[in-house]
Amino acid sequence: MPELIRVRPTKIELVKLKRRLSLAQRVQKIVKDRLSILTMEFLQTARDTSEAKRKLLDEFAELYRALSVAAGHHGYMALEKELIATEADLRTTVGSRNIAGVRIPSFELTANTKPKIGYSLANTSSWLDRTAQLSEESLRAIVQLAELQRSFDLLAMEINRTKRITNALEYIVIPALQATISYLNMKFEERDREEKARLKRVKVLVAQG
Amino acid sequence: MVNTGLPGRQKRLSDLLEERYPHVICNDGSTHIFKKSELEYLASLLDIDEQKALPLPMLIELGANQAEAAVICEGEIEEKVVSKALNMPVKCKGMRIRIHKPQIALLRKKLKTATVYVFSPRTVTETAKPSSNHLISRPMGK
Numbered sequence: 109m110p111e112l113i114r115v116r117p118t119k120i121e122l123v124k125l126k127r128r129l130s131l132a133q134r135v136q137k138i139v140k141d142r143l144s145i146l147t148m149e150f151l152q153t154a155r156d157t158s159e160a161k162r163k164l165l166d167e168f169a170e171l172y173r174a175l176s177v178a179a180g181h182h183g184y185m186a187l188e189k190e191l192i193a194t195e196a197d198l199r200t201t202v203g204s205r206n207i208a209g210v211r212i213p214s215f216e217l218t219a220n221t222k223p224k225i226g227y228s229l230a231n232t233s234s235w236l237d238r239t240a241q242l243s244e245e246s247l248r249a250i251v252q253l254a255e256l257q258r259s260f261d262l263l264a265m266e267i268n269r270t271k272r273i274t275n276a277l278e279y280i281v282i283p284a285l286q287a288t289i290s291y292l293n294m295k296f297e298e299r300d301r302e303e304k305a306r307l308k309r310v311k312v313l314v315a316q317g
Numbered sequence: 318m319v320n321t322g323l324p325g326r327q328k329r330l331s332d333l334l335e336e337r338y339p340h341v342i343c344n345d346g347s348t349h350i351f352k353k354s355e356l357e358y359l360a361s362l363l364d365i366d367e368q369k370a371l372p373l374p375m376l377i378e379l380g381a382n383q384a385e386a387a388v389i390c391e392g393e394i395e396e397k398v399v400s401k402a403l404n405m406p407v408k409c410k411g412m413r414i415r416i417h418k419p420q421i422a423l424l425r426k427k428l429k430t431a432t433v434y435v436f437s438p439r440t441v442t443e444t445a446k447p448s449s450n451h452l453i454s455r456p457m458g459k
Contacts, residue, residue, distance in 0.1 A: 214430065216354070
C-alpha cells in the first residue's frame with residue numbers, strides 16, 4: 109500500500125495532485141525513453157570496447173614481434189642509439205560530447221602532417237620502419253580504447269542513476285499520487301453523501317415542524 | 318532537464334571543416350566536440366554546396382512512440398546522408414526522416430559526434446509540424 113501524501117482535503121489540492129500525476133507520468137515516459145537509449149549506447153560501447161581491446165592486443169603482439177626482429181637485426185645497443193633521437197610529436201584533441209544528457213569524453217589523436225623520423229634511414233632496416241609504423245597504430249588504438257572505456261563507465265553510472273529515478277517514479281511517486289487522489293475522491297464522495305443525508309433530515313424536520 | 322546538453326546553435330559542415338577544433342556550444346555552457354574523421358566522412362558523401370548547407374549536429378528526435386524516432390531535417394541533404402549511412406533509401410516528410418530504433422544504433426555507430434538526441438514528449442509522426450523553418454538560427458533545448 110503506497111503512503112499517502114499529506115495534503116489538506118480540498119478540491120484545489122485535488123486539482124494540484126492531478127496535475128502532478130500527469131506531469132510525473134510524462135516525465136516517466138521521457139526517462140524510460142532515455143533509459144532505453146542509454147542502454148542501447150551502453151551495449152554499443154561495450155561491443156566497441158571489446159573490439160578495440162582485441163584489436164589493441166593484436167597490434168601489440170604484432171608490434172613486439174616486429175620490435176624483436178628489429179632488435180635482433182640491429183642489436184639492442186644500436187637500436188637504442190638510433191631511437192634515442194626519435195621525437196614523437198603526438199597531439200591529442202580532448203573534448204566532450206553529449207549522449208542523452210551524459211557528458212562523454214572524446215579523444216582524438218591528431219594526425220601529424222609531417223611525420224618526423226628521428227633515426228637515420230641509411231643505417232637502419234625496413235624492420236625498424238615497420239616497428240615505428242605499428243607503434244603509431246598502437247597509440248591510436250590506445251587513445252580509442254581510453255575513450256571507449258571511460259564512456260563505458262560513465263554510461264553505466266548514468267544507467268544506474270536513471271534506473272533509480274524510473275523506479276522511484278514507478279513504485280513510489282506515481283502510486284502515492286494515485287492513492288492520495290483516490291483517497292481525496294472518496295473523502296469528497298463521503299462528504300456529498302453526508303450532505304445529502306443532512307439535507308434529507310432537515311427536510312423531514314421542516315415537514316414535521 | 319534531459320535536453321540541457323543540446324547544442325545552442327547548429328553549424329554548417331563547411332564551417333566545421335575549417336575549424337581547428339570543430340565544436341558547438343551547448344545550452345548548459347559545455348562544448349560538444351566533433352571528430353574530424355566523422356566530418357571528413359560526411360564531406361566525402363557530399364559536394365561543396367551540400368557541405369555548406371548541412372547543419373550539424375543532426376538532431377534525432379525521440380518521441381512518445383518508443384518504436385520510432387525521427388531525424389530532424391531541413392531538406393534533401395540530411396536525407397542523402399542518412400540514406401548513405403544506413404545504406405538504404407529514406408524519405409523526408411514534414412521536415413522529419415522517420416527511422417526505427419535499430420536504425421538509430423546503425424546511424425549512431427557511423428555518426429557518433431555528428432548526431433545528438435532530442436527528447437520530445439509528443440509522438441513522432443509524419444505530419445509533425447516543424448517548429449521553425451530555419452534550424453541554424455534556432456536556439457534548442459529550451
